[in-house]
Amino acid sequence: MSAVAAPVTDPGAVQGKPSRNLGMRVFNLAIMVVGGVALWWMIRETGVDELKQMILSVGAWAGLIFALDVAALCTDAAALHTFMRPEERMIPYWRVLGAHASGRAINVLTPGGALGEPVKLGLLMQHAPRSRVLSSIVLFNLTHAYISIGVMIIGTPIMLVAIDVPPALKIPIFVAFGVIAAGAIALAVVIHRGAVSTVVGAMRRARFISAERSTRWKEKLVDVDRHIRELHTKRSAGTWKGILWIGLSKLIMWTATVTLLLAVDADVTALLVIGILSLGVIIRWVSSLVPMGLGVQDGSNYGLYELLGSTGALGMAVTMLDRVRSLAIAMAGLVALAAMQFDRYLQNMKIQRKIRELRLAHTDEAGTR
Numbered sequence: 001m002s003a004v005a006a007p008v009t010d011p012g013a014v015q016g017k018p019s020r021n022l023g024m025r026v027f028n029l030a031i032m033v034v035g036g037v038a039l040w041w042m043i044r045e046t047g048v049d050e051l052k053q054m055i056l057s058v059g060a061w062a063g064l065i066f067a068l069d070v071a072a073l074c075t076d077a078a079a080l081h082t083f084m085r086p087e088e089r090m091i092p093y094w095r096v097l098g099a100h101a102s103g104r105a106i107n108v109l110t111p112g113g114a115l116g117e118p119v120k121l122g123l124l125m126q127h128a129p130r131s132r133v134l135s136s137i138v139l140f141n142l143t144h145a146y147i148s149i150g151v152m153i154i155g156t157p158i159m160l161v162a163i164d165v166p167p168a169l170k171i172p173i174f175v176a177f178g179v180i181a182a183g184a185i186a187l188a189v190v191i192h193r194g195a196v197s198t199v200v201g202a203m204r205r206a207r208f209i210s211a212e213r214s215t216r217w218k219e220k221l222v223d224v225d226r227h228i229r230e231l232h233t234k235r236s237a238g239t240w241k242g243i244l245w246i247g248l249s250k251l252i253m254w255t256a257t258v259t260l261l262l263a264v265d266a267d268v269t270a271l272l273v274i275g276i277l278s279l280g281v282i283i284r285w286v287s288s289l290v291p292m293g294l295g296v297q298d299g300s301n302y303g304l305y306e307l308l309g310s311t312g313a314l315g316m317a318v319t320m321l322d323r324v325r326s327l328a329i330a331m332a333g334l335v336a337l338a339a340m341q342f343d344r345y346l347q348n349m350k351i352q353r354k355i356r357e358l359r360l361a362h363t364d365e366a367g368t369r
Contacts, residue, residue: 025344027087031106031119032337038109039330046323054320062265062324068157068256069325070332072249076100079245083136084128085238098336099123105333108326113288117141131220138195139239142187142231143246148281149290152177152307155278161308162271176282191232256325261330264317266310266319275308297322 020223055062077097081088084096103120107113119139124133156177159165165173190198197218204214230239230368257276261268287297298319305315 006209018283021051025122025341027210028119028122028337028341031115032334035109035337036332039327039334041325042109042323042330046320047125051324051327052294054317054324057317058260058263058321059205061259063117063254065259065263065321065325066328068252069329072252072256073097073101073104075245075252075331076251079143079242079249080136080140082238082245083139084241085126085236087132088238090129091124095340096124098340101333102337102340103248103333105330105337107288108330108333111288119337123337126344131224132227135220135224136242138224138228138233139242140246142191142228142251143189143243146184146231147246149180152180152278152281155182156276159275159278159308162310169307173279180282188232191228195228196221196224198308202310259323260318260321263322264314266314266318269309270307272308272310274306279304304315 007362016045058065074097077100080100081091081096086090087339088096099120102123105118106116106119110114110116121130121133121137124137156173160170160173200214200217200221202210202211204211209217213352227239231243232237237245254273254277258268258273261272266272283297283300287300298316301315301319303315305318306312
């Protein structure tokens with residue numbers, strides 16, 4: 001491993017004291033165990049035989065879809081790595097890929113779909129400055145959200161005009177559309193004001209933190225806000241290239257979606273694709289409150305596919321295959337998380353051994369004087 005790629009050594013570890021990152025490592029280990037248990041529970045709930053049957057039902061398409069999913073995962077990691085410029089030189093791409101895959105696995109397997117972000121942060125900040133890692137992760141998630149919201153804002157009105165939506169469904173759709181549009185506007189305002197400083201200020205007003213801590217945090221996180229603001233103005237080369245990588249990732253994921261529809265012999269129409277990429281994303285976001293959307297996503301997609309002129313049975317089949325895809329990516333992510341934790345353990349062992357050797361050499365040198 002090159003000197004550039006070497007992990008950032010914690011001062012406490014150099015002095016032979018417990019690393020200040022011990023809490024983060026314990027958290028990651030605990031999350032890894034939680035993720036493993038969640039994965040086992042998901043497989044048991046879905047049924048091994050049913051999972052096998054779903055994979056066999058699409059045949060060779062399964063390999064192509066999984067390859068596209070892996071390609072999207074790799075391009076996402078490339079985006080995150082690029083967002084970290086110029087500090088991306090401190091950490092090799094494969095570590096970013098492992099951290100991103102680990103976070104993705106935890107997001108898939110836990111309610112809310114966000115618990116993997118601190119895991120990703122903890123894995124990356126061992127090798128690069130915390131502020132740069134944090135702002136890059138926020139930039140990554142915001143860019144994904146902006147693209148998805150843009151597709152929804154364009155696709156939802158087209159779908160409402162093209163099909164006869166029952167009055168009972170129009171109100172929830174309009175409400176969801178309005179909430180998302182308003183949220184996007186509010187998000188843009190917060191970013192311009194300073195996303196992190198706004199959050200810290202809100203915590204201070206709610207008396208969750210003291211005035212002194214609020215001031216200290218804001219001073220430390222000025223660079224984070226400046227980097228996040230690049231999403232709107234004065235984009236650096238790293239931010240531009242990161243956005244392009246995410247655009248490519250989105251294209252790959254949309255291709256995987258169409259490929260999945262072809263695999264189940266669906267009548268792929270423009271309206272069906274637009275509906276899946278607009279209302280389907282809303283369903284996915286809402287269902288993320290439940291691990292892998294069990295129950296919520298099934299029923300919602302059944303109704304969505306019926307609404308789009310297809311069949312509810314097709315919607316259920318696509319939902320099940322999406323679940324198989326998520327489980328496959330989650331398995332790969334948990335393996336990556338375990339590998340990175342083991343690698344970190346080996347790195348710490350090497351550091352401690354080097355410290356002992358230096359102390360022994362120093363003692364021998366002092367004894368000969």
